[in-house]
Amino acid sequence: MAPLAPPVAAIRIAVRRALADLSTDGPVLVACSGGADSLALAAATAFVAPRSGRTAGLVTVDHGLQSGSRHRAEAVARWAEQAGLAPVEAVRVEVAGRPGGPEAAARDARYQALAEAARRHGASALLTGHTRDDQAETVLLALARGAGPRGLAGMPARRDLAGTPLVRPLLEIGRAETRAACAALGLVPWDDPHNSDPAYARSRIRGDVLPVLVRALGPGVLDNLARTAALVAADNAVLDELADTALSQARHPDGGLATGALADLAPAVRGRVLRAWAHELGTPPAALSHRHLTALDALVTAWRGQRASYLPGGLRVLRRGDRLVSEAAPAPTCRTTVPQATGTTPDEAVVDR
Numbered sequence: 468m469a470p471l472a473p474p475v476a477a478i479r480i481a482v483r484r485a486l487a488d489l490s491t492d493g494p495v496l497v498a499c500s501g502g503a504d505s506l507a508l509a510a511a512t513a514f515v516a517p518r519s520g521r522t523a524g525l526v527t528v529d530h531g532l533q534s535g536s537r538h539r540a541e542a543v544a545r546w547a548e549q550a551g552l553a554p555v556e557a558v559r560v561e562v563a564g565r566p567g568g569p570e571a572a573a574r575d576a577r578y579q580a581l582a583e584a585a586r587r588h589g590a591s592a593l594l595t596g597h598t599r600d601d602q603a604e605t606v607l608l609a610l611a612r613g614a615g616p617r618g619l620a621g622m623p624a625r626r627d628l629a630g631t632p633l634v635r636p637l638l639e640i641g642r643a644e645t646r647a648a649c650a651a652l653g654l655v656p657w658d659d660p661h662n663s664d665p666a667y668a669r670s671r672i673r674g675d676v677l678p679v680l681v682r683a684l685g686p687g688v689l690d691n692l693a694r695t696a697a698l699v700a701a702d703n704a705v706l707d708e709l710a711d712t713a714l715s716q717a718r719h720p721d722g723g724l725a726t727g728a729l730a731d732l733a734p735a736v737r738g739r740v741l742r743a744w745a746h747e748l749g750t751p752p753a754a755l756s757h758r759h760l761t762a763l764d765a766l767v768t769a770w771r772g773q774r775a776s777y778l779p780g781g782l783r784v785l786r787r788g789d790r791l792v793s794e795a796a797p798a799p800t801c802r803t804t805v806p807q808a809t810g811t812t813p814d815e816a817v818v819d820r
């Protein structure tokens with residue numbers, strides 16, 4: 468018997484570890500584009516799942532944005548069936564008409580379709596093929612955009628996607644390894660032209676920036692960036708817990724938050740409390756910028772009778788005596804009359820893919 472190629476073995480071990488933490492109710496579903504990362508993940512899952520008493524299926528999403536995308540989705544689905552994965556689905560989504568740029572709209576449609584497929588099949592988890600390289604790119608992008616610790620923590624190995632755990636087993640595996648694993652298994656991955664399209668910041672990080680860093684600082688830079696993400700994520704978990712407690716203690720009996728309790732908090736905790744409160748009020752997480760939070764913070768720490776702070780989601784927050792209170796923002800009649808706390812920097816938004 469030919470020896471097992473090391474990248475194939477490494478990916479199987481990573482998948483086995485990720486599956487060990489999951490419920491055995493329902494199949495795990497691999498989200499597979501047909502690219503090297505998710506193809507290697509799907510092949511490893513097809514091998515590992517039955518050997519650990521599980522079923523594993525695959526979902527591939529056709530965004531309908533490139534010619535031949537239906538053909539690609541069908542080819543991925545055919546391969547999955549013959550690899551022993553079941554259930555297998557190729558889902559077509561409509562990207563047009565969604566908010567945001569084309570990349571964000573496609574991502575939105577994809578995750579919605581993946582969540583719906585997971586629900587349809589009662590999946591115990593959805594697995595995606597994000598690698599250590601994706602993580603390094605995410606951290607660099609976050610750094611370059613001035614993100615806070617939430618952004619610098621990169622993508623979590625596990626998060627919730629509309630009630631289904633979304634798990635990333637390959638965050639410690641390099642992209643070179645997924646390519647090598649595909650080659651060793653005789654699999655021909657699909658190359659997404661978007662991945663090398665310089666119109667996208669992530670492609671420029673991937674194609675231009677990271678190679679320069681690796682040349683200048685050595686190949687360890689990828690591992691190091693991913694390690695930074697893991698270290699920051701661990702600190703975030705503690706700060707988030709502190710903020711959780713602080714939020715419940717800052718609730719004012721008459722509604723809203725008590726400014727005195729907020730003022731006593733360390734800035735890192737207060738920022739998290741205000742962020743969590745804004746989410747609770749209905750502000751979409753991705754729309755909340757650093758400037759919104761700074762304006763909220765100023766109502767507590769730099770109070771000089773200023774007017775309301777406006778939040779995305781049609782809300783405004785005012786200071787009333789010793790409370791921060793929220794109310795629906797009146798519809799703007801003229802742009803210049805509404806003091807808007809704007810800002811495109813995603814602050815600490817998770818730069819999730």
Ligand SMILES: Nc1ncnc2c1ncn2[C@@H]1O[C@H](COP(=O)(O)OP(=O)(O)OP(=O)(O)O)[C@@H](O)[C@H]1O
Pocket residue numbers: 497498499500501502503504505506526527528529530577594595596597598601659662820
């Ligand atoms: N069309 C798709 N259908 C199903 N899952 C997808 C699709 N596109 C992306 N994914 C999932 O999201 C992950 C990240 O995709 P992305 O395109 O951002 O990265 P990538 O490094 O190019 O991954 P891959 O090599 O798997 O295409 C993929 O590994 C896969 O699990």
